[in-house]
């Protein structure tokens with residue numbers, strides 16, 4: 001049967017990127033998406049904003065929702081300190097299979113735990129299955145109407161601590177209006193919008209960075 005776009009992207013990586021060189025894998029995917037076939041990676045423009053937030057937070061524990069082909073997984077993992085961990089969740093098995101190979105080609109598999117399944121099912125298992133107490137950084141890039149329920153779930157499970165940072169892709173395109181309204185209005189978050197463009201296009205999009213000041217915030221009279 002005909003190959004999928006993620007499979008063609010992986011073939012392009014294997015042909016043009018150097019094993020063990022994350023930047024060359026990132027560059028190969030950006031080239032493929034800009035000059036051959038558009039794909040929904042966070043991309044190079046929003047990717048530099050993601051990089052700057054990762055460097056600023058220098059997280060010990062990161063959660064990514066929506067791996068897709070592993071592009072943002074690599075952008076984050078390549079910047080992590082030794083011993084820091086990135087858990088990424090992907091519920092489409094075909095996408096997960098491509099992402100595993102992309103991450104391995106970049107030589108980052110020892111920093112990344114890719115788990116197949118739905119965020120709604122897996123987030124409640126973070127402690128028992130992965131020994132994670134809380135996350136310093138969460139990158140939300142899965143179904144856009146799951147951003148809010150999953151954020152509420154992480155709050156309720158105590159997976160966010162004072163200073164935890166939520167970084168959400170696509171808050172304009174395709175858009176996550178309920179999530180935006182929540183993080184921008186809730187006294188529980190200090191939220192800031194980083195204006196950019198939809199990956200590989202001139203359409204407006206951006207990232208919303210929301211810092212969780214702590215469970216006590218917003219509950220004081």
Ligand SMILES: C[C@H](C[C@H]1O[C@@H](n2cnc3c(N)ncnc32)[C@H](O)[C@@H]1O)NC(=O)c1cc(-c2ccc(F)cc2)cc(O)c1O
Pocket residue numbers: 040041042065066067068069089090091092095117118119120141142143144146169170173174198199
């Ligand atoms: C949702 C996808 C990304 C991946 O997320 C996995 N996923 C989902 N829900 C869950 C879950 N609940 N748990 C775990 N994984 C989960 C899925 O299988 C995809 O592989 N991302 C997008 O749809 C996306 C779309 C666009 C886009 C923009 C303009 C257009 F004209 C067309 C498309 C841009 C972007 O930047 C995106 O990020």
Ligand SMILES: [Mg+2]
Pocket residue numbers: 040041042141169170
């Ligand atoms: Mg996205």
